Amino acid sequence: MTINHADMVNALAKPGEQIAEEINADDAHLMHMAIGISGEAGELLDAIKKRVIYRKDLDMVNVIEELGDLEFYMEGLRQGLGITREQCLQANIDKLGTRYKNFEYSNEKAQARADKPEGQ
Ligand SMILES: [Mg+2]
Numbered sequence: 612m613t614i615n616h617a618d619m620v621n622a623l624a625k626p627g628e629q630i631a632e633e634i635n636a637d638d639a640h641l642m643h644m645a646i647g648i649s650g651e652a653g654e655l656l657d658a659i660k661k662r663v664i665y666r667k668d669l670d671m672v673n674v675i676e677e678l679g680d681l682e683f684y685m686e687g688l689r690q691g692l693g694i695t696r697e698q699c700l701q702a703n704i705d706k707l708g709t710r711y712k713n714f715e716y717s718n719e720k721a722q723a724r725a726d727k728p729e730g731q
Contacts, residue, residue, distance in 0.1 A: 644688035647683070647684035648685060651683075652681065659674075707726075710724060710725050
């Protein structure tokens with residue numbers, strides 16, 4: 612069976628009406644926060660791009676603003692999920708402590724990803 616890309620997308624994309632029927636206020640909050648994280652990450656990346664690619668001075672006022680914006684949305688997402696920043700930081704320490712024995716970086720350890728089951 613062959614299908615052109617536009618028809619495939621039309622067939623497979625979940626209809627907006629169905630999403631609107633199924634979504635609840637909690638889901639809407641999670642979506643708001645997750646979209647916010649992505650948007651603010653893009654704004655931060657743009658600030659770094661201007662420094663690295665365009666060779667402009669780094670606008671630290673903007674960087675601090677975007678990092679603050681990211682913190683806002685990350686905290687909102689954590690609250691929506693009922694988890695704490697401390698839980699996330701500890702999970703990150705645990706993961707990277709497994710990946711990088713003695714917390715020492717190497718390219719080999721980065722590639723081996725000892726914290727992940729094979730294939731992930
Ligand atoms: Mg921003």
